[in-house]
């Protein structure tokens with residue numbers, strides 16, 4: 001099996017226990033090459049690229065990127081991947097106790113990896129509160145569950161933040177301010193779950209099982225560990241963001257001219 005390209009961003013400075021391919025011997029080593037060495041003879045073929053994604057893409061501007069697995073942990077890197085316009089991006093990510101995989105397919109009207117993954121500065125508490133108040137109740141409930149907070153507590157806090165300041169700490173509130181929240185904190189086994197979900201989707205596509213793969217209105221699969229029996233643990237839709245570049249007529253025309261597949 002060919003696993004595809006491996007592109008590293010930085011040599012590891014600390015041991016990352018979420019990565020089974022990284023250990024104490026790999027500090028300051030080239031991550032992609034080390035992964036290739038460790039998987040030698042396993043049946044998985046890797047071609048390492050010990051450069052940044054941007055540098056590799058700039059050196060190969062005409063190379064078609066049919067399928068890209070996005071396993072990065074920040075939105076700057078996600079935007080860099082999307083700029084190269086892959087046919088399909090399978091994006092795995094975590095937010096607190098939630099793991100999710102989204103399939104972004106290059107088709108008119110479909111969301112791209114930039115949608116709802118803004119690159120933004122840390123917002124003030126007042127801005128975070130006003131943003132939460134502007135959301136509908138169902139969205140706020142989902143965001144609360146993602147952060148391990150009972151939705152009723154979040155509603156009471158938003159009704160009077162000063163009176164109920166004990167319900168939500170400043171640190172917790174800032175986690176809501178990170179948009180996707182992926183930089184706020186993460187847990188090893190949640191990352192492992194995201195990796196398993198991503199691998200399952202990749203294998204499913206590789207085997208040609210179209211009836212069950214993520215696509216269109218069911219392009220998102222998520223699982224959060226706070227409430228495992230929650231109805232939120234399901235397959236649903238990651239919609240386009242109205243203010244994203246992918247909604248512009250010029251972008252849609254370009255995608256329509258080169259749709260995937």
Ligand SMILES: [Zn+2]
Pocket residue numbers: 111112113114115240241244245246247
């Ligand atoms: Zn978009």
